[in-house]
Amino acid sequence: MASAPKPRVKVPKTASAGEVIVIKTLISHEMESGQRKDKDGNPIPRKIINKFSCAFNGKPVFSCDLDPAVSANPYFEFSARVPESGTFTFIWVDDDGSVYTDEQSIKVE
Numbered sequence: 200m201a202s203a204p205k206p207r208v209k210v211p212k213t214a215s216a217g218e219v220i221v222i223k224t225l226i227s228h229e230m231e232s233g234q235r236k237d238k239d240g241n242p243i244p245r246k247i248i249n250k251f252s253c254a255f256n257g258k259p260v261f262s263c264d265l266d267p268a269v270s271a272n273p274y275f276e277f278s279a280r281v282p283e284s285g286t287f288t289f290i291w292v293d294d295d296g297s298v299y300t301d302e303q304s305i306k307v308e
Contacts, residue, residue, distance in 0.1 A: 256285035
């Protein structure tokens with residue numbers, strides 16, 4: 200892979216107390232299923248984002264496990280209720296043990 204995976208997250212900057220917001224995430228990642236072979240016929244090792252999770256102020260909001268059938272650059276869109284101002288923490292885990300994170304704050308007015 201030419202460059203490190205880059206997470207991108209879209210969270211509204213503000214919301215009303217108790218409002219349900221939409222969160223969008225995308226991570227640029229060249230997924231490799233482990234099914235293909237290189238030009239010499241050797242299997243290319245599996246390298247996928249295998250776990251994704253989101254927490255708000257330390258409390259779980261959304262999580263999932265991914266399988267090799269997921270496409271490159273996995274995109275997630277989900278809703279969350281925001282009772283107070285705080286920080287969303289996003290974590291993507293790769294097969295090789297690499298962990299990619301992002302944090303986004305939201306202010307409740």
